[in-house]
Amino acid sequence: xxxxxxxxxxxxxxxxxxxxxxxxxxxxxxxxxxxxxxxxxxxxxxxxxxxxxxxxxxxxxxxxxxxxxxxxxxxxxxxxxxxxxxxxxxxxxxxxxxxxxxxxxxxxxxxxxxxxxxxxxxxxxxxxxxxxxxxxxxxxxxxxxxxxxxxxxxxxxxxxxxxxxxxxxxxxxxxxxxxxxxxxxxxxxxxxxxxxxxxxxxxxxxxxxxxxxxxxxxxxxxxxxxxxxxxxxxxxxxxxxxxxxxxxxxxxxxxxxxxxxxxxxxxxxxxxxxxxxxxxxxxxxxxxxxxxxxxxxxxxxxxxxxxxxxxxxxxxxxxxxxxxxxxxxxxxxxxxxxxxxxxxxxxxx
Numbered sequence: 465x466x467x468x469x470x471x472x473x474x475x476x477x478x479x480x481x482x483x484x485x486x487x488x489x490x491x492x493x494x495x496x497x498x499x500x501x502x503x504x505x506x507x508x509x510x511x512x513x514x515x516x517x518x519x520x521x522x523x524x525x526x527x528x529x530x531x532x533x534x535x536x537x538x539x540x541x542x543x544x545x546x547x548x549x550x551x552x553x554x555x556x557x558x559x560x561x562x563x564x565x566x567x568x569x570x571x572x573x574x575x576x577x578x579x580x581x582x583x584x585x586x587x588x589x590x591x592x593x594x595x596x597x598x599x600x601x602x603x604x605x606x607x608x609x610x611x612x613x614x615x616x617x618x619x620x621x622x623x624x625x626x627x628x629x630x631x632x633x634x635x636x637x638x639x640x641x642x643x644x645x646x647x648x649x650x651x652x653x654x655x656x657x658x659x660x661x662x663x664x665x666x667x668x669x670x671x672x673x674x675x676x677x678x679x680x681x682x683x684x685x686x687x688x689x690x691x692x693x694x695x696x697x698x699x700x701x702x703x704x705x706x707x708x709x710x711x712x713x714x715x716x717x718x719x720x721x722x723x724x725x726x727x728x729x730x731x732x733x734x735x736x737x738x739x740x741x742x743x744x745x746x747x748x749x750x751x752x753x754x755x756x757x758x759x760x761x762x763x764x765x766x767x768x769x770x771x772x773x774x775x776x777x778x779x780x781x782x783x784x785x786x787x788x789x790x791x792x793x794x795x796x797x798x799x800x801x802x803x804x805x806x807x808x809x810x811x812x813x
């Protein structure tokens with residue numbers, strides 16, 4: 465700390481010289497310090513130093529926890545001091561790129577961007593654990609277990625506190641920071657966006673109809689979702705024309721607009737052309753249990769999923785689907801039944 469004061473031009477009485485190996489730490493500090501990364505993020509804004517300090521405080525709170533320290537000590541051992549491990553971790557994780565992408569996803573500026581970034585940090589969450597006594601109905605309070613990297617998203621009861629809890633978890637999961645796994649009940653199935661940093665969805669139990677399957681997967685298959693950004697960043701569009709004058713992600717999206725060609729306006733924001741060199745895809749994970757009906761149910765869901773889209777969300781879609789299936793129509797016949805309301809397709813035809 466005394467050395468940093470000297471480098472800042474401040475006088476200190478405790479400065480006794482430059483320690484060996486300090487150049488590596490100072491390099492890591494310049495490249496990966498959360499405060500320095502945030503300062504570069506806010507650029508020439510008149511409040512840049514204030515905003516950078518606010519963001520840095522959130523990172524201090526994140527790293528100043530036993531679970532964070534345990535991870536870094538597992539990665540780097542016990543030989544170095546903790547703050548050096550933090551700086552090394554930020555450099556190796558390219559914190560600057562993480563913040564630049566996060567700011568692009570949030571689409572905010574100035575104080576509103578600072579507020580949004582800080583909301584991406586959640587201190588902790590907890591779940592109730594049933595024990596032998598509680599399962600048997602005995603009057604014993606359930607044990608509460610703190611969770612950090614995988615959390616539950618549910619409403620145990622309707623209250624202002626429960627609503628605020630779920631909202632905090634939603635914002636944290638939509639950040640590049642923890643939690644990294646979200647286990648949700650049906651409340652996370654409709655009307656919520658989890659696509660900012662998620663591209664894998666596991667169906668713990670299969671729904672009974674294709675609407676629910678579409679709704680679940682629609683939470684992560686959305687505008688500029690994580691899979692889209694990863695594919696663009698790892699392609700040629702992620703390296704062409706980068707400069708200090710223009711933010712990285714604005715350049716990437718500007719480059720990627722050439723993908724549109726004769727495609728609809730969904731490209732490249734919602735999807736990419738079929739011939740795009742994909743490196744990442746949205747993944748559907750369905751655990752299949754031995755001697756269960758899940759395999760047959762899954763095959764049925766996938767079989768009727770494409771046909772369901774013909775119904776345009778009819779209230780009794782199962783009846784219409786069964787009717788179409790009973791006719792045993794081939795692909796050409798089904799294509800004629802398809803109601804394409806897209807103005808783009810109509811103009812193209």
